[in-house]
Amino acid sequence: MNVLPLYPHDAFGFPTGLLLGTLIGFAFGFVLERAGFGNAKNLAAQFYLTDTRVLKVMFSAIATACAGLALLSGLGVLDLSLVTVPETFLGPHVVGGLLLGAGFMISAYCPGTGVVAMASGKWDGFWSIVGVMAGSLLFGFLYGPLEGFYKSGAMGSVTISQATGIPFPVLAAGVVAMAIGAFLGAEKLEAIFAPKMGKAVPAANSSLRNRQFATLGTLAALGLVAWVAVPRVRPVAAAKPFARIDPLDLAKEVVSDPQQLWIVDLRDPKAVAPAERIPGTATLPEGTKPAAFAATLPPTRTLVVYAQGDVAALPAGFEAFPGEVLALAGGFDAWKREVLATPQPPADPTPALVAEFRTRSALNGYFTGAAAAPPPKLVVKAVAPSAAPKKGGGC
Amino acid sequence: MQPSAERPYWNPYVAGFVLGLVLLGSFLVMGFGLGSSSVPTRLAIGVAHAIAPAATEANAYFAQYVGPGKKLLEDWLVFEVLGVFLGGLVGAYSAGRLKSEVIRGEGVPKGRRIALAIAGGVLMGFAARLARGCTSGQALTGGAVLSLGSWIFMMCVFAGGYLLAPFLRKEWR
Structure with a gap:
């Protein structure tokens, strides 16, 4: 069952997220410092190929995280679709990349490493961050004429996997292979270029390096095995099973036994007028997601959920509700059609149709306040009025 | 006391692997990864807003960050980059590299x-x-x-x- 990532699964709230963010950032900053990225010389060396630790650290990190994502998603513990993918804007990414690379070369820091350099007491790092601040404002001042280009080439959150159709674990293995190839090539380049610049060739620790290669290779291979061997747990299948309830049946239940139901509206509460809800729908506390709310309900009643249209799958979090869950078939649209719209008397009245019409009329009257229309006269025989539901009910 | 002798850097392959685990951790916990540049941006907009609030809010780009109901610094990345600074500080200090200088x-x-x-x-x-x-x-x-x-x-x-x-x-x- 996938439980990761935690935050999108409502495992904790925003303030806890900020605290965790500080901790994650602390680890990020500490590792950047230990990698040598608080010193401009180590960063500039990448572009003269005298010491390619920028490539080694960055590409190792990308390969590790990418292969880790592939493995955990292959094992079914991570829902990869809930991991944010930065959106693609072709032109801005090409031009922004070239300019940022140029700025990186000129200042010998990137924004993140500039912060670490500043924290290490390096004044050039501090001033590069001041420059980043000024550059941000410059962008804002020029936003008017730039806006068209800034928004051009928009492709949305698209991964290379989606763009090429190659499965994520296969690409992750490819990234690992490419990284290892790049590292071996970079070491050869260091051996050529470091002496040319009069620098010492960075000390190679081949046992550590090989162990890292083996770890990455194993991660990628396990990711592939998991992808092939573990049956793909579809989010729908993994989610809590639920049955559907027809609008008329729900209407009868609301009339006869409202104390047996929890009704939860899955739509954005801010976007829905109170009149556009099924009577008895729970009012969610401000800022609460329906799934988080459902988890707080005792399982003593049946939970009925509805959206505007049909509910294809329960949002993550509903598995925390231990009781029975029903979804309104056709959603609020069907409710409007079946319950709120004035029922049309049958053109060819038979006892069964008239009975159904009486039911519909009574329910329509209950939910809209309209007087029930008189049933059409039967030609054959009278219809027992017992089909009409009893009003009220409950305690 | 800051150690007198500077500690060596980590092997880049080890540092990269550990950095990858931190990044992976962020994905698994938060559902998104790391960032940096937007925090200097937010700080700069904060400065601009303090000097010229109306002009800053009138700018279509800055208006995404400041304006009625917007909290400029109540943002995940602000806290994350605060962490980066502290992590860099502790890292530099514990390695004997915390020193006021221009590289x-x-x-x-x-x-x-x-x-x-x-x-x-x-x-x-x-x-x-x-x-x-x-x-x-x-x-x-x-x-x-x-x-x-x-x-x-x-x-x-x-x-x-x-x-x-x-x-x-x-x-x-």
Whole structure:
């Protein structure tokens, strides 16, 4: 069952997220410092190929995280679709990349490493961050004429996997292979270029390096095995099973036994007028997601959920509700059609149709306040009025 | 006490692997990765807003960050970058590298180095807003989730750096 990532699964709230963010950032900053990225010389060396630790650290990190994502998603513990993918804007990414690379070369820091350099007491790092601040404002001042280009080439959150159709674990293995190839090539380049610049060739620790290669290779291979061997747990299948309830049946239940139901509206509460809800729908506390709310309900009643249209799958979090869950078939649209719209008397009245019409009329009257229309006269025989539901009910 | 002798850096392959675990941790816990550049941006907009609130809010780009009901600094990345600073500080201190200095090539005057640091910073600040991220938010984070745009961006960062490198060779002798 996938439980990761935690935050999108409502495992904790925003303030806890900020605290965790500080901790994650602390680890990020500490590792950047230990990698040598608080010193401009180590960063500039990448572009003269005298010491390619920028490539080694960055590409190792990308390969590790990418292969880790592939493995955990292959094992079914991570829902990869809930991991944010930065959106693609072709032109801005090409031009922004070239300019940022140029700025990186000129200042010998990137924004993140500039912060670490500043924290290490390096004044050039501090001033590069001041420059980043000024550059941000410059962008804002020029936003008017730039806006068209800034928004051009928009492709949305698209991964290379989606763009090429190659499965994520296969690409992750490819990234690992490419990284290892790049590292071996970079070491050869260091051996050529470091002496040319009069620098010492960075000390190679081949046992550590090989162990890292083996770890990455194993991660990628396990990711592939998991992808092939573990049956793909579809989010729908993994989610809590639920049955559907027809609008008329729900209407009868609301009339006869409202104390047996929890009704939860899955739509954005801010976007829905109170009149556009099924009577008895729970009012969610401000800022609460329906799934988080459902988890707080005792399982003593049946939970009925509805959206505007049909509910294809329960949002993550509903598995925390231990009781029975029903979804309104056709959603609020069907409710409007079946319950709120004035029922049309049958053109060819038979006892069964008239009975159904009486039911519909009574329910329509209950939910809209309209007087029930008189049933059409039967030609054959009278219809027992017992089909009409009893009003009220409950305690 | 800061150790008197400087500790060596980590082996880059080890540092990269650990950095990858931190990044993976962020994905697993938060559902998104790391970032940096938007925090200097937020700080700069905060400064601009303090000086000229009306003009700042009238700017279509800045209005995404400041205005009625917007909390400029109540943002995950602000706290994350605060962590980066503290982590860098603790890292530098514990390794004996916390020292007030200007890192520069041999024979390069301090003023020249600072001027280049600012100039490069301005370029990066502009570029990071255009590309909606920098080496952290795009290259590292977007790279790990295989975002198409992030990989294009990453390749272009290296291309931009290498294209300019020959002209700045004497800064780093």
